[in-house]
Amino acid sequence: MNKFDYACPTSLAETLGLLRDGDEPMLLAGGQTLVPTMKQGLAAPDLLIDLNAVSELMDLAVVDGEVRVGAMCRHAAVAASPVVREKIPGLADLAAMIGDAQVRNRGTIGGSVANNDPAADYPAALLALGATIRTDRRDISADAFFVDLFETALEPGEFIREVGFPACSSCAYLKFRQPASRFAIVGVFVARHRHGVRVAVTGAGAAGVFRWTEAEAALDGNFARRTLSGLALEPDQMLSDIHAGGAYRAHLVRVLTERLVETLGADGARSGKK
Amino acid sequence: MMRLETEINGTPVAAEVESRTLLVEFLRDQCRLTGTHVGCDTSQCGACVVHLDGVAVKSCALLAIQCQGRKVTTIEGLAEGETLHPMQQAFHEHHALQCGFCTPGMIMSALDMVARHEGDLDERTVREELEGNICRCTGYENIVKAILDAAEMMRP
Ligand SMILES: Cc1cc2nc3c(=O)[nH]c(=O)nc-3n(C[C@H](O)[C@H](O)[C@H](O)COP(=O)(O)OP(=O)(O)OC[C@H]3O[C@@H](n4cnc5c(N)ncnc54)[C@H](O)[C@@H]3O)c2cc1C
Ligand code: FES
Ligand code: FES
Numbered sequence: 001m002n003k004f005d006y007a008c009p010t011s012l013a014e015t016l017g018l019l020r021d022g023d024e025p026m027l028l029a030g031g032q033t034l035v036p037t038m039k040q041g042l043a044a045p046d047l048l049i050d051l052n053a054v055s056e057l058m059d060l061a062v063v064d065g066e067v068r069v070g071a072m073c074r075h076a077a078v079a080a081s082p083v084v085r086e087k088i089p090g091l092a093d094l095a096a097m098i099g100d101a102q103v104r105n106r107g108t109i110g111g112s113v114a115n116n117d118p119a120a121d122y123p124a125a126l127l128a129l130g131a132t133i134r135t136d137r138r139d140i141s142a143d144a145f146f147v148d149l150f151e152t153a154l155e156p157g158e159f160i161r162e163v164g165f166p167a168c169s170s171c172a173y174l175k176f177r178q179p180a181s182r183f184a185i186v187g188v189f190v191a192r193h194r195h196g197v198r199v200a201v202t203g204a205g206a207a208g209v210f211r212w213t214e215a216e217a218a219l220d221g222n223f224a225r226r227t228l229s230g231l232a233l234e235p236d237q238m239l240s241d242i243h244a245g246g247a248y249r250a251h252l253v254r255v256l257t258e259r260l261v262e263t264l265g266a267d268g269a270r271s272g273k274k
Numbered sequence: 275m276m277r278l279e280t281e282i283n284g285t286p287v288a289a290e291v292e293s294r295t296l297l298v299e300f301l302r303d304q305c306r307l308t309g310t311h312v313g314c315d316t317s318q319c320g321a322c323v324v325h326l327d328g329v330a331v332k333s334c335a336l337l338a339i340q341c342q343g344r345k346v347t348t349i350e351g352l353a354e355g356e357t358l359h360p361m362q363q364a365f366h367e368h369h370a371l372q373c374g375f376c377t378p379g380m381i382m383s384a385l386d387m388v389a390r391h392e393g394d395l396d397e398r399t400v401r402e403e404l405e406g407n408i409c410r411c412t413g414y415e416n417i418v419k420a421i422l423d424a425a426e427m428m429r430p
Contacts, residue, residue: 006276006293006339035296035335036317048293050340100406101383101390102323102332180318182405 002044010053012161016136019157022047027159029072029111032103057110057161062087066132067165071110075099078109088129090171090189094121097175099182110160116208118149118239119183123209125165125173127200128189132164149208168193170264174256175203178243185244186252190260196220199257204238204249215257223265225258280341282307283351291338298322300338301348309349309378313408320407323379323386324348330386332406349378352385361385364424365417372411383407384421388428395425 009015019025026045028034029052037043051057057072060081067087069078078084079096098104098112098121112122113133126133126142133140135158145153154160171191175184184203191198197219199212218227233253235246244252275290282305291300301307301324313321315334322333325347352359358366361381371377387403388395395403400418409417 001294004293006337008340008342031335031337031340032317035337038294039315052340100320101387101403102320102330102406103317105329105386106331106335 001038002041004045005047006050007047008050008053010055012054012056012136015049015051015054015159018047018049019159022049025049025157027051027114029114030074030103030107031111032099032107033111033115033117051110059162060084065167067091067167068162069109069165070162071160072108073110075104075107075109075112076101079104087167088165088171090173090191091125091129091165094125094173094175094189097121097173109163113145113163114152114154114160116146116150116152117183118205118208119178119181119185119187119203120209121173121175121184121187121202124184124187124189124200124202126163127209127211128191128198129165129168129171130191130193130198131166133160134162134164135160143211146209151208166193172260172263174260176252176256186249186256188253188256188260190219190257190264192223192264197223201253204233204253206237206239206246212253212257219261223261225261225265228254228258228261276339278339278342280343281345283347293337293339295338296334297324297336297338297341297346298333301333301346307348307350311375311378313375313379318406318408319376320379320383321376323382323407325382325386328386328389330383347382349381352381360427361388361421361424364420364427368416368420368423370412370416370420376407376409376411380404380407380409380417384424387421388425391425393425393429395422397422 007018023046025047028048028050051072057070059070060073061068075095075098079092085092112120123146131142133145140153169192173189175187178185186204187202189200197216199215201212202209214231233250235250238246238249240246278291279288301310310324311321313319317332317335323330324333327344361384400421
């Protein structure tokens with residue numbers, strides 16, 4: 001690992017100052033992606049700003065009907081949060097499926113969202129739930145945030161403060177895992193909102209997380225499994241690697257979506273309460 | 275170099291570390307606590323699991339300096355003198371190890387899962403919870419039995 005200076009601010013104001021003055025600063029959240037990346041020499045910050053003592057980033061609360069999850073909320077905390085479980089059960093289930101117990105004890109929503117790994121779980125939830133990413137300077141809708149593989153709308157020096165999730169009628173997530181890494185080969189999040197259905201897919205898209213708009217339109221007309229049977233994604237717009245080819249991924253997206261529609265159509269227990 | 279003041283297995287420790295020193299390097303090379311193992315160094319295997327303020331973490335993915343003012347517990351901190359911790363004793367009795375390389379990480383992870391589930395574990399939960407701990411020898415059968423048994427013994 002390259003040498004770097006280390007700072008551990010305790011407030012947002014201090015963090016902002018460090019970010020402004022640093023030469024090539026980087027933020028350290030859970031470190032579950034960044035520390036391995038630094039070990040490989042693929043990231044080499046001059047200044048590492050550790051967010052683990054900034055308590056302002058750790059709140060998880062309902063404000064104006066929106067579930068607000070601070071950037072430094074760990075996957076384990078989201079999975080175990082009674083508020084998330086009650087309001088957005090699919091999100092709690094998703095957080096409990098990330099990596100393994102030790103990764104969930106450290107990894108954070110802010111780090112995962114900023115990283116935008118094409119196989120990460122959270123981006124699918126943010127997109128399907130129509131979340132808002134709040135940074136130190138602006139609000140960004142999930143639709144505008146995830147740009148391309150490992151690329152987001154964040155500007156240099158901009159950081160995520162919290163993610164706001166509006167209430168939905170019901171939602172659920174399913175993931176087909178790569179058994180060794182536990183990342184998604186395909187992950188699908190379906191959310192039913194008052195104004196329509198949203199279907200977001202991670203792990204599969206050649207340009208990262210995406211909304212399957214044809215499925216959304218079909219499900220808006222009739223929220224039933226058979227509505228999807230005629231729909232197909234283009235295999236050449238899917239990721240293709242040693243774990244799964246494009247055609248297989250495209251197939252999995254439909255199978256998982258069908259299963260989710262069945263669950264959400266029938267099972268009231270999975271409904272988020274207003 | 276930076277000054278690190280932390281607590282390891284109940285003992286205050288002060289040392290000079292580089293910012294880039296990993297916790298596992300600090301434990302093994304500077305503190306000579308070699309019970310914590312490095313199996314992969316890529317955050318996959320769980321051989322390096324220790325507790326930070328009572329929570330299981332992979333010490334190959336944490337900087338030593340991040341333990342400033344916090345409490346670290348390693349496998350060496352569990353036994354009371356000659357008396358093994360109930361989880362260690364259960365691993366011993368169930369023959370839950372062969373080469374033993376994964377064992378320290380298994381035991382630290384097992385204690386975290388017992389605490390989080392308040393001792394309320396079943397076989398399926400234990401297997402799911404062990405996703406981050408790889409054993410190349412045992413086939414996991416006896417590890418699962420040992421953890422279930424210890425969870426029972428540790429009930430208040
Ligand atoms: C073995 C293993 C299995 C995993 N399995 C999965 C899985 O199944 N699904 C999944 O989704 N993920 C998985 N992960 C990744 C894990 O969820 C990481 O925690 C996550 O990708 C990064 O979050 P972090 O908090 O660790 O961030 P870090 O590693 O600390 O940071 C990641 C990046 O985000 C930046 N960053 C951090 N916080 C902010 C912020 N507030 N604002 C702006 N930028 C920020 C950092 O500078 C860095 O570039 C796995 C990781 C491991 C090691
Ligand atoms: S050495 Fe840390 S997880 Fe393998
Ligand atoms: S006992 Fe050998 S790796 Fe587990």
